[in-house]
Amino acid sequence: MFDTATTALLRAVLDEVCESVSHREIGARTHVASKILEAATKGETSPESLRQVGRAALSRAPTMWR
Template identity: 75%
Template structure:
C-alpha cells in the first residue's frame, strides 16, 4: 500500500497523462494506471519518471471502439 501523499501523486500523474482520454475509455486508463502502479511499486517515485512511463503505456494502451 502507498501512503496518502504517494497515492495523490500517482492519481495526479494518471490524470495528467490521460487528460486527452475519456474517463469512459476504461481499458486505456486501466492500462496506464497499471503501468504507473507497477513502476511505483518498484521504487520509481519521481514525477517525471512516472509521467514518462505513463505516456509510454498510453501509446501501447488498447483502444476499444464502439
C-alpha cells in the same frame, strides 16, 4: 500500500497523462494506471519518471478501435 502523498502523486500523474482520454475508455486508463502503479511498486516515485511511464503506456494502450 502507499502513503497518502504517494497515492496523491499517482492519481495526479494518471490524470495528467490521461487528460485527453475519455473516462469511457476504461481499458486505456486502466492500462496506464497499472503501468504507473507497477513502476511505483518497484520504487519509482519521481513525478517525471512516472509521467514517462504513463505516456509510454498510453501509446500502447488498448482501444476499442484496434
